[in-house]
Amino acid sequence: MSTNDPRLAATASSVRGAVDMTHGAGGRAMAELIRDVFQRHLANEFLAQGNDAALLGTVSGRLVMATDAHVISPLFFPGGDIGALAVHGTINDVAMIGARPLWLSASFILEEGFPLAELERIVVSMALAARDAGVPVVTGDTKVVEKGKGDGVFISTTGVGVLADGTDVSGGNARPGDAILVSGTMGDHGVAILSKREHLGFETEIASDSQPLHDLAAAMLAAIPGIRVLRDPTRGGLSAALNEIAQQSKVGMVIREAAVPVKPEVAAACELLGLDPLNVANEGKLIAICAAQDAETLLAAIRAHPKGQDAAIIGQIVADQQALVRMETRLGGMRLIDWIVGEQLPRIC
Amino acid sequence: MSTNDPRLAATASSVRGAVDMTHGAGGRAMAELIRDVFQRHLANEFLAQGNDAALLGTVSGRLVMATDAHVISPLFFPGGDIGALAVHGTINDVAMIGARPLWLSASFILEEGFPLAELERIVVSMALAARDAGVPVVTGDTKVVEKGKGDGVFISTTGVGVLADGTDVSGGNARPGDAILVSGTMGDHGVAILSKREHLGFETEIASDSQPLHDLAAAMLAAIPGIRVLRDPTRGGLSAALNEIAQQSKVGMVIREAAVPVKPEVAAACELLGLDPLNVANEGKLIAICAAQDAETLLAAIRAHPKGQDAAIIGQIVADQQALVRMETRLGGMRLIDWIVGEQLPRIC
Known part of the structure; x- marks a missing residue:
């Protein structure tokens, strides 16, 4: 709204x-x-x-x-x-x-x-x-x-x-080989708040993605009842949420930078503010993890929903006792996606 | 505790x-x-x-x-x-x-x-x-x-x-003729907070009555399943809680001042602070309203519980379309017990 x-x-x-x-x-x-x-x-x-x-x-x-x-x-x-x-x-x-x-x-x-x-x-x-x-x-x-x-x-x-009986969705359920999806673009909420707070006056107004996701989640579970993990990447953004899940499930993750959807205006604002959009809060997007063979079906179900048109498969779960989250960069390198350590965006939600 | x-x-x-x-x-x-x-x-x-x-x-x-x-x-x-x-x-x-x-x-x-x-x-x-x-x-x-x-x-x-099925306790259930009880002394919590805040240093330390009342309420309902109303008189004290119930039930009330239990040290502190103990918050006491014929049984049940030893029957419900709460004073007069209008005790809970 x-x-x-x-x-x-x-x-x-x-x-x-x-x-x-x-x-x-x-x-x-x-x-x-x-x-x-x-x-x-x-x-x-x-x-x-x-x-x-x-x-x-x-x-x-x-x-x-x-x-x-x-x-x-x-x-x-x-x-x-x-x-x-x-x-x-x-x-x-x-x-x-x-x-x-x-x-x-x-x-x-x-x-x-x-x-x-x-x-x-x-x-x-x-x-x-x-x-x-x-x-x-x-x-x-x-x-x-x-x-x-x-x-x-x-x-x-x-x-x-x-x-409902039979549903078992938890941050602790991810397994090596599983696919990692997001339901849309990352960072919109955090950038919207910051732009207002800092009076940055971007040419395009960036709006928060604040919205309820229970209808989208229900549609996804109807398509793939065996979804392993759902999580909304709020404070700390995608980075914090993926690290939380990795630790809960005792697995590693590999994300492809090029696959993570970010609006061009959000990317530009983050560049200006010195922020990584992966660390910026969302309030209307979710992460989903499912078995690899279910990934395309789940992606189609998310994209079929009005709240999931920019959904993407962004990476996969790997075996890793250290529970590290790594990202394959656009340039082909690999970097660690750590939790933010200091204060980045206070009072973002 | x-x-x-x-x-x-x-x-x-x-x-x-x-x-x-x-x-x-x-x-x-x-x-x-x-x-x-x-x-x-x-x-x-x-x-x-x-x-x-x-x-x-x-x-x-x-x-x-x-x-x-x-x-x-x-x-x-x-x-x-x-x-x-x-x-x-x-x-x-x-x-x-x-x-x-x-x-x-x-x-x-x-x-x-x-x-x-x-x-x-x-x-x-x-x-x-x-x-x-x-x-x-x-x-x-x-x-x-x-x-x-x-x-x-x-x-x-x-x-x-x-x-539980069959239980129907609500502020809207009081009827003319019903008895009004309290489970113990009024004003302990508010006076304990104020004494600390104002550094009054009373001779006797007055302690808050903060405690959970679910066990007492369960014992009371076991004795009298038809209890009409239960309410804990927190902010605004007994006065506010009785007025709330009177309005919900569209009835009047008559309370006997001499019957309302107040610890002597709480009464003395209220005197000093210019407060009426009936307006002072409680965090471990309840008001109960029940049919007149159940009142003695309910009183005995409350008194038999460790949290209800000072319980008393303090008045009765009367028919009154204006939903006024009145009090028969110790001197035999009658005064209106109104809700506090201004700020009396900020941040008491």
Whole structure:
């Protein structure tokens, strides 16, 4: 969803003023904030129960749970905002073990003085993202901290989902010979945030890829039920995610640089910023690992989905007790893809 | 659990230094923090899976979900700390609709510069609280914000639980004639925090009542399965919680001041601070509402539990379309118990 989503503009702000300490104090001001902003826009049968816990339905299958704190700066960026991101990020974590996300919770930490109209804009965006994804926010909490003890808005979301019998997707399942795929271009989200933060003013606006991936993951599992690994390369980008999987599975990897899809404008921005697009965060792409003989079928399934048109097979799993991730460069050399060691992109999600 | 819990002291700190931005950057430093602090102390089969989502078990019964952000200041206080509180607070929210809490998630927002040894102390306390309660932390997330953009540590926890068939506990279920009970003394937590914050140095140290209430709630439901309402009077204290319930159920309430248990030292501190103990937060007490004929049986069941020895019947539900909560004072007068309007006790939980 873009920040230009007409549904966002169509929501006339109903609140004025700024967050103050009474909005977190448990009294009448807090009750009004919850009613006028949170319940109003996120409205569903579960929030309407009005208790501190939401009573959901019965579930058949194995439960799955994931949580994410979101501290992204700036709060609004090309292609999204913290509200939509908090929905997408946690839905994706649930989806990356092959589960179907069902419900979300959201806890807000607000800084005194934050404009209520901006908070409402974030909540509306969150509501639209949740509705588009079919995963409602069923319960929440709001706390307020003094000015200078927070940074506008932090949002922690937790997702609960259900895993179908027989599905076994885990970072620990990769085996030598397996193929490594990505669902699209790398680095879009991180570069979008940085361009906004640094006021770089690129000629082409680069938008975040923030989007939910549970529908894509479901389509992929329908095509190849035996997918070994799914992971969304967020903080630390493709490099960190591949290294995590390599360590979990105790295998090595060889990636072909020329096969990794990167948008020309993202590559150019990274060049300018001195960044490697492989280290830059994504919020709407996934890595998939499957048996070599399933790779072409899986690639076709990803490309057939609107969220996977730039998918590619980028490399393979190899036996390696040191769990190293290596990359065959465009020039034919081989280099190590290490985790970033220092701080590269703070508060990217 | 007290901050003097010998199990806390027995955990020699294994980490040195302070949180820096690399601990949230998705690279090696973050992986090491997760391994050396979070996974080490919270260790369980779910965290060991190492994926962004935890695969849990199957559940029979209706699911329940609750979330809470914790921004308490100071982080360590008489009777607890933010780690234990984050476990107790969310367990209690799940328990207050009669459900059995099963699993917790925890997301941490750390401020750059926060001492790692203090973070470890908080995580150890969280681990002990989770173990004591039998509710493991199965998944988590860590983000870092720049110095001056946070306040040490914020923790959001989400709890998932299961509700037995036939149980129907909700703030909307109170009916005229019902009895209102509390499980113990009011105001201990808030006064403990304030005394630490204001360096008041009371003669008697007042400790927070922070504790999980799911076992007490289960014992109460075993005695009286038809309990109408359970609620833990946290922010805003007894006054806010009663007003919330009155509005949800569209009933009035009459409370007897002389019947509300308050420790003499808490009453004295409130007198000094100009506070009404009925507005002060609790973190280990509950309100229960049941049919009048069940009240004595329920009272006996609460008192028979180690966490309910000071329980009392404090008033009754009356028909009132305005949903007012009134109190019969010690002097025989009647006054309105309103919600706090302004800011009374910021960052009390």
